[in-house]
Amino acid sequence: MASATEQPQQEIHAENKNIPSDDPSRSKLDGGFTMPETNTFGQTFRDYNAESERRKSVEEFYRNQHINQTFDYVKKMREQYGKLNRTEMSIWECCELLNEFVDESDPDLDEPQIEHLLQTAEAIRKDHPNEDWLHLTGLIHDLGKVLLHPSFGALPQWAVVGDTFPVGCAFDDSNVHYKYFKDNPDYNNSMYNTKNGVYSPGCGLNNVVMSWGHDDYMYLVAKENMTTLPSAALFIIRYHSFYPLHRSGAYTHLMNEEDVENMKWLHIFNKYDLYSKSKVRIDVEKVKPYYLSLIKKYFPAKLKW
């Protein structure tokens, strides 16, 4: 029987096994975690132009996302889904619901989402054994993708996944496939197309309306169900797809001091979210008791969704 103190799984270092330590092709070692040079398809991570079987569909995904995510659309969705009146279920039940979904925006992963959740959580657990809140954050950060499920209205992928960005101000050209924003109605709206748009500099991300998707939704679910996770966990969940900010440094003029503090944890988290994507399977039944104990510590048994 697996105990709640089961050791973390996943051989993160698998890629390096046969490569001499001084070989430049060897992955970078960083805090124990090996960041592989290439993804499952032999490409560098987040290369949206590399020729691969997924390139075309990922680009088509971003075309739809950029055209449809307007300020008005996001406001409407936030209000509607923020009511959390669709269903009641536990965190683990939600993990299981994600079993069937593959994320169409992701050039690095074609595994069902539950694999990605466990790979992320287990990779964090290995390097940061004492931050149990961060393990749980890894497990739940993508649960908002449940919006794809028929019982949540089966939202189109462009309304659930992909990188996020602020609406209500100019789209930054560091967004992937930026060119498709030109067909977004907000692109030509003078209220929304200046650097600050409807915001003031330093207003804080909490006051910025982000494109609608799994990040903001899961943030609302965690907060409204009174999680006892620390605020850094909520920040990670809410902004983990905000690559234009945490990877490219765009939109920093909207941040306040608290955001700057929280960014430190987001940067740590992001490494595991991105680079743990692999074909290495996790034995779900083996690790389940450990994660159930964390869920019990930080969440009520049933949550409103």
Ligand SMILES: O[C@H]1[C@H](O)[C@@H](O)[C@H](O)[C@@H](O)[C@H]1O
């Ligand atoms: O394709 C991925 C995926 O949807 C992730 O869940 C999200 O966090 C990333 O930002 C995105 O690029």
Ligand SMILES: [Fe+2]
């Ligand atoms: Fe995500």
Ligand SMILES: [Fe+2]
């Ligand atoms: Fe993720």
